[in-house]
């Protein structure tokens with residue numbers, strides 16, 4: 001079994017008198033894709049911000065990549081990167097310049113080479129020298145994820161990575177996430193989309209009422225529910241069926257008018 005790269009115990013957080021996290025416990029294995037599921041306002045972003053050292057928990061213990069958050073903020077910051085719901089990209093710069101900027105901020109030796117490597121890895125050579133303002137939503141998310149890989153963090157936090165993307169761009173992000181995990185990066189993502197967790201995650205945690213109420217593989221979570229039962233429902237005709245009936249290719253009848 002892989003070691004647990006994230007260990008969270010008894011984490012609590014309130015905003016004024018609203019208690020959002022009421023004792024959150026979970027562990028994340030190194031190298032996998034872990035999905036934190038929860039409805040709007042469940043506290044997913046709060047949990048990510050706490051782990052990323054952007055917000056302080058009121059109680060609990062947090063150990064990431066062997067560093068205790070109370071004793072070594074810097075160690076945790078050097079091990080992670082965070083990509084938020086709203087891409088932190090400078091739209092006036094090109095994709096390449098955005099990556100170079102992050103490499104400079106992280107004091108890497110050769111920002112140009114770092115950018116070149118990531119642009120190739122993400123298949124963005126054609127768009128790299130265009131302003132990000134001209135990119136589609138999917139391309140922006142792609143460059144955003146590329147930026148978060150500058151400096152090779154061990155863990156990447158993706159907060160609702162496909163929110164606001166069209167289905168094609170969503171598939172593209174899913175592919176990138178799978179590739180990251182195959183290359184050994186631990187991916188921690190939050191999502192409201194069950195399908196997203198189903199597609200990507202090897203461990204799924206459900207945050208509800210301020211606590212983790214379930215944490216398991218998809219297969220085992222499915223077993224918690226009764227076996228699927230067959231239900232008979234009145235079916236409305238699809239547009240295709242209506243169309244085929246009207247043009248006489250199907251012997252159906254709609255409201256007794258068309259045969």
Ligand SMILES: Nc1ncnc2c1ncn2[C@@H]1O[C@H](COP(=O)(O)OP(=O)(O)OP(=O)(O)O)[C@@H](O)[C@H]1O
Nearest residue numbers: 015016020038039040041042043044045046047192
């Ligand atoms: N700075 C803040 N001050 C007061 N309340 C806050 C603050 N940040 C978040 N909250 C509240 O805490 C709760 C949890 O918010 P959070 O953003 O962590 O949820 P979430 O699960 O990420 O939701 P979403 O899926 O909508 O992003 C919400 O009710 C939110 O309104």
